[in-house]
Amino acid sequence: MKTAVIVFPGSNCDRDMAVALEQVTGRAPAMVWHRDTDLPDGTDFIALPGGFSYGDYLRSGAMAARSPILRSVADAAGRGVPVLGVCNGFQVLTEAQLLPGALMRNAGLNFVCRTVPLKVENSQSLFTASYNAGEEINIPVAHHDGNYFADAATLDRIEGEGRVAFRYADSVNGSARDIAGVLNDAGNVLGMMPHPERAIDRAHGGTDGLRLFEAALGVLA
Amino acid sequence: MTQPAPAITPEIVAEHGLSPEEYDRVLAAIGREPNLVELGIFSVMWSEHCSYKSSRIHLKKLPTEAPWVICGPGENAGVIDIGEGAGGKKLAAIFKMESHNHPSYIEPYQGAATGVGGILRDVFTMGARPVANLNALRFGRPDHPKMKHLISGVVHGIGGYGNCVGVPTVGGEVNFHKAYDGNILVNAMTVGVAEQDKIFYSAASGVGNPIVYVGSKTGRDGIHGATMASADFGEDAEEKRPTVQVGDPFTEKLLIEACLELMASDAIVAIQDMGAAGLTSSSVEMASKGGVGLHLKMDDVPQRETGMTAYEMMLSESQERMLMVLKPGKEEFAKAIFHKWELDFAVIGTVTDTGRMVLEHHGEIVCDIPLAPLADDAPLYDRPHVPTPKQPELTNVPETTDVAADLKTLMGTPDIASRRWIWEQYDSQVGADTLQTGGDAALVRIHGTNRALAMSTDCTPRYCYADPVEGGKQAVAETWRNISAVGATPLAITNCLNFANPQRPEIMGQIVGCLDGMAQACRALDYPIVSGNVSLYNESKATGGGSAILPTPAIGGVGVIEDLNKAVGIGFRRTGDIVLAVGERAGHLGQSVWLREIHGREEGPPPQVNLRCEKRTGDFIRTAINAGWITACHDVSDGGMAVTLAEMALKSNIGVLVSEEQPFGVAESFFGEDQGLYLVTVCDTCLADFLDAAGRADVPVDPVGRTIKDRIVFELEGSDHQVTLAELREAHEGFFPNLMGADAALA
Numbered sequence: 001m002k003t004a005v006i007v008f009p010g011s012n013c014d015r016d017m018a019v020a021l022e023q024v025t026g027r028a029p030a031m032v033w034h035r036d037t038d039l040p041d042g043t044d045f046i047a048l049p050g051g052f053s054y055g056d057y058l059r060s061g062a063m064a065a066r067s068p069i070l071r072s073v074a075d076a077a078g079r080g081v082p083v084l085g086v087c088n089g090f091q092v093l094t095e096a097q098l099l100p101g102a103l104m105r106n107a108g109l110n111f112v113c114r115t116v117p118l119k120v121e122n123s124q125s126l127f128t129a130s131y132n133a134g135e136e137i138n139i140p141v142a143h144h145d146g147n148y149f150a151d152a153a154t155l156d157r158i159e160g161e162g163r164v165a166f167r168y169a170d171s172v173n174g175s176a177r178d179i180a181g182v183l184n185d186a187g188n189v190l191g192m193m194p195h196p197e198r199a200i201d202r203a204h205g206g207t208d209g210l211r212l213f214e215a216a217l218g219v220l221a
Numbered sequence: 222m223t224q225p226a227p228a229i230t231p232e233i234v235a236e237h238g239l240s241p242e243e244y245d246r247v248l249a250a251i252g253r254e255p256n257l258v259e260l261g262i263f264s265v266m267w268s269e270h271c272s273y274k275s276s277r278i279h280l281k282k283l284p285t286e287a288p289w290v291i292c293g294p295g296e297n298a299g300v301i302d303i304g305e306g307a308g309g310k311k312l313a314a315i316f317k318m319e320s321h322n323h324p325s326y327i328e329p330y331q332g333a334a335t336g337v338g339g340i341l342r343d344v345f346t347m348g349a350r351p352v353a354n355l356n357a358l359r360f361g362r363p364d365h366p367k368m369k370h371l372i373s374g375v376v377h378g379i380g381g382y383g384n385c386v387g388v389p390t391v392g393g394e395v396n397f398h399k400a401y402d403g404n405i406l407v408n409a410m411t412v413g414v415a416e417q418d419k420i421f422y423s424a425a426s427g428v429g430n431p432i433v434y435v436g437s438k439t440g441r442d443g444i445h446g447a448t449m450a451s452a453d454f455g456e457d458a459e460e461k462r463p464t465v466q467v468g469d470p471f472t473e474k475l476l477i478e479a480c481l482e483l484m485a486s487d488a489i490v491a492i493q494d495m496g497a498a499g500l501t502s503s504s505v506e507m508a509s510k511g512g513v514g515l516h517l518k519m520d521d522v523p524q525r526e527t528g529m530t531a532y533e534m535m536l537s538e539s540q541e542r543m544l545m546v547l548k549p550g551k552e553e554f555a556k557a558i559f560h561k562w563e564l565d566f567a568v569i570g571t572v573t574d575t576g577r578m579v580l581e582h583h584g585e586i587v588c589d590i591p592l593a594p595l596a597d598d599a600p601l602y603d604r605p606h607v608p609t610p611k612q613p614e615l616t617n618v619p620e621t622t623d624v625a626a627d628l629k630t631l632m633g634t635p636d637i638a639s640r641r642w643i644w645e646q647y648d649s650q651v652g653a654d655t656l657q658t659g660g661d662a663a664l665v666r667i668h669g670t671n672r673a674l675a676m677s678t679d680c681t682p683r684y685c686y687a688d689p690v691e692g693g694k695q696a697v698a699e700t701w702r703n704i705s706a707v708g709a710t711p712l713a714i715t716n717c718l719n720f721a722n723p724q725r726p727e728i729m730g731q732i733v734g735c736l737d738g739m740a741q742a743c744r745a746l747d748y749p750i751v752s753g754n755v756s757l758y759n760e761s762k763a764t765g766g767g768s769a770i771l772p773t774p775a776i777g778g779v780g781v782i783e784d785l786n787k788a789v790g791i792g793f794r795r796t797g798d799i800v801l802a803v804g805e806r807a808g809h810l811g812q813s814v815w816l817r818e819i820h821g822r823e824e825g826p827p828p829q830v831n832l833r834c835e836k837r838t839g840d841f842i843r844t845a846i847n848a849g850w851i852t853a854c855h856d857v858s859d860g861g862m863a864v865t866l867a868e869m870a871l872k873s874n875i876g877v878l879v880s881e882e883q884p885f886g887v888a889e890s891f892f893g894e895d896q897g898l899y900l901v902t903v904c905d906t907c908l909a910d911f912l913d914a915a916g917r918a919d920v921p922v923d924p925v926g927r928t929i930k931d932r933i934v935f936e937l938e939g940s941d942h943q944v945t946l947a948e949l950r951e952a953h954e955g956f957f958p959n960l961m962g963a964d965a966a967l968a
Binding site for chain 2: 016019020051054055056142198200201203
């Protein structure tokens with residue numbers, strides 16, 4: 001199992017993501033610098049971590065989405081390699097148009113950090129197969145720009161196609177239809193604002209995030 | 222473009238904050254009239270902020286040593302041994318707290334943000350990866366017309382910077398008092414972890430070694446910030462906005478990663494961040510500590526603007542910059558790292574053996590002064606001080622008519638209300654090692670181990686005002702107590718000493734008194750001070766108050782718990798548990814929040830801290846937690862036992878029935894702010910062992926009540942007073958959202 005974490009200038013959850021991947025696979029991921037053009041050969045899982053790539057300047061995720069490595073990430077995604085984007089990683093994936101929609105400033109305008117209940121909407125994807133449909137799980141959020149937006153037709157379509165992976169059980173940031181996590185149409189790219197890598201250990205106060213990694217990495221093992 | 226050299230007039234000297242006597246010292250030190258660049262350098266190095274000229278003589282009295290102290294005050298931050306990390310590597314905690322009061326009042330967002338940035342640099346410049354940020358904030362009256370803007374700006378500034386650099390903000394404290402109406406306090410603390418054999422110091426050495434500038438470019442921002450922070454605010458405080466620096470946490474994050482990457486090699490001889498007084502203080506301190514000279518080429522300093530003078534470059538407080546001395550031949554290796562992180566890197570000079578600071582600009586020598594006098598001949602004042610008169614004992618204290626109603630009121634008052642609105646705006650979890658925020662002390666796992674750092678910031682300014690010695694003791698003891706209350710061993714503290722104008726003998730008396738009390742507590746608790754910062758002249762005429770702040774020696778304590786699974790929180794665990802008070806009870810109402818909030822009286826002496834009882838009780842609590850006997854623990858502080866019980870109840874939504882006879886009057890028993898007192902629940906099967914050990918340790922244990930469902934009931938003679946947890950929660954959670962409202966984010 002070869003995993004990779006993409007590191008942008010300003011990423012700050014790259015280590016946390018690496019810890020989670022190593023905990024589940026028993027093997028440290030490759031840390032891939034944004035300026036690299038190629039992923040390590042045989043990479044079979046890619047994570048885009050949280051943080052403030054390029055300081056969130058211009059728009060969060062906008063500059064990172066134009067990094068050289070993103071072409072390889074898009075190619076890999078096209079080949080069906082699983083790609084997980086968390087928080088800023090989700091913002092990068094929407095900016096790179098690997099996922100629909102956009103993430104705007106939270107409706108309350110403030111940064112929000114708290115553990116929130118999520119409803120699992122799709123338990124069939126490779127990332128969510130360890131959850132039961134409709135199950136409520138607890139995962140921390142920490143973001144300023146997590147207010148998911150897409151036009152009504154897009155929202156109808158992704159809901160109809162079962163591409164909403166998670167929904168906030170209570171409104172957190174004003175997201176359209178309380179969407180917290182979105183899959184691409186092939187189901188191998190997941191973007192989510194909550195941080196599963198912050199819920200993998202009893203010391204975190206919960207391990208609901210661990211199950212996501214176990215499912216996503218276990219499928220491939 | 223060279224600036225015509227103006228003659229140094231008495232007005233120019235005064236504008237630089239130097240007294241005529243101090244200017245005479247400058248003349249004596251260099252044997253001639255300084256030019257403007259030289260005067261500027263003397264003025265910042267001899268400012269209160271950099272020279273500690275009013276406090277140095279008293280700071281020496283503080284205990285700074287213990288077997289686990291690796292480096293005490295004098296470096297960028299203090300360093301203590303925290304035992305082994307992953308792979309058996311010996312680790313150190315590196316930490317410090319610093320003020321950014323004046324800038325935060327003028328421009329709260331940038332003031333607070335750059336306060337966080339500055340303290341982070343103090344810690345990573347020594348080789349540590351920052352693992353936790355904490356803060357200590359004091360605001361004026363919540364209804365003061367400027368206060369919402371200040372609160373909002375400061376909170377957003379702290380979050381904006383800390384969240385972006387990816388260091389969790391895990392703890393802090395906030396007080397409100399009218400004495401801060403015109404002069405808020407923003408104290409920021411960073412704790413970092415380094416390997417003991419990878420700690421970096423600031424003493425420059427090696428004649429001919431390159432001096433390297435890294436980070437952001439130098440601009441015209443923040444010129445003379447240190448001098449501003451060394452004077453009272455006049456009515457023109459707002460006009461000083463251009464002296465506030467602007468922070469860029471993104472660059473800071475890159476700088477952290479680049480510095481730590483370079484520090485993994487052996488290329489660095491010495492390193493120092495550019496904080497207050499920027500390039501001047503960093504270069505002077507590095508040279509002075511190493512006993513060497515410096516030759517700097519100002520043309521090579523990376524500049525944000527064209528046409529900057531040497532004077533501007535030396536006094537700029539542009540953020541996110543560091544100065545290093547490298548081993549010869551390591552320049553290209555280091556440069557590659559900084560360029561990878563897209564940061565400026567420039568060799569700007571060399572270490573010399575002249576003992577002089579020589580600056581060259583446009584082919585001319587624009588400064589040539591001996592370095593020794595800048596440090597050694599800095600003014601040192603033993604300013605006159607008068608002790609603060611003792612407060613008369615309280616008289617005519619009314620009894621409470623309804624404990625539960627008073628409790629509900631207190632839970633919604635500014636000093637006690639829930640700080641959720643604040644801390645939810647801070648990323649407290651990044652790093653994925655945060656185990657607890659809130660509670661008595663924050664807990665952050667030492668990465669890759671089963672051990673954790675425990676940290677707390679504390680000070681009770683109203684106690685310090687009423688009795689500086691007792692207040693100084695209490696501030697130190699409270700951090701020690703909070704760290705003990707989670708089960709950790711307190712190791713050392715940093716401090717941030719905020720006072721008003723030291724040229725007034727009564728203010729100087731507060732400083733001397735607080736330091737005396739702090740020193741007593743540090744000695745008694747074996748809890749040395751390893752770093753700190755002094756912020757004076759915290760008074761303001763800007764709001765028509767003419768008021769001095771309350772003396773506020775904020776303390777940041779750090780400890781370690783050996784097994785993080787043994788740590789306990791404040792929340793009750795289940796109904797039916799017996800609640801016990803552990804420690805000496807006194808029923809002390811003087812200077813209590815209850816007396817102030819319910820009766821409008823700020824009176825009486827503050828509670829006494831009996832340091833021998835404090836040590837005995839805290840040591841027992843820690844032992845009992847690590848033995849696994851205690852299931853919940855919370856120390857008594859603001860608002861007394863009633864508020865402590867309410868906080869324990871709200872944490873886990875389990876109530877308490879207080880049925881036991883109390884040793885004092887009702888108000889005294891429940892609202893007295895007794896020191897060295899803890900409330901605990903103990904597991905059933907451990908109770909006998911617990912009581913036995915308490916008896917042997919000579920620690921009093923008093924039953925208080927037992928846990929029940931969903932309400933707090935005070936069963937008193939004649940009547941029951943009760944309040945539901947839902948009502949308490951509403952009062953507790955309401956204050957900040959009501960104050961800040963929806964428009965709070967717009968500041």
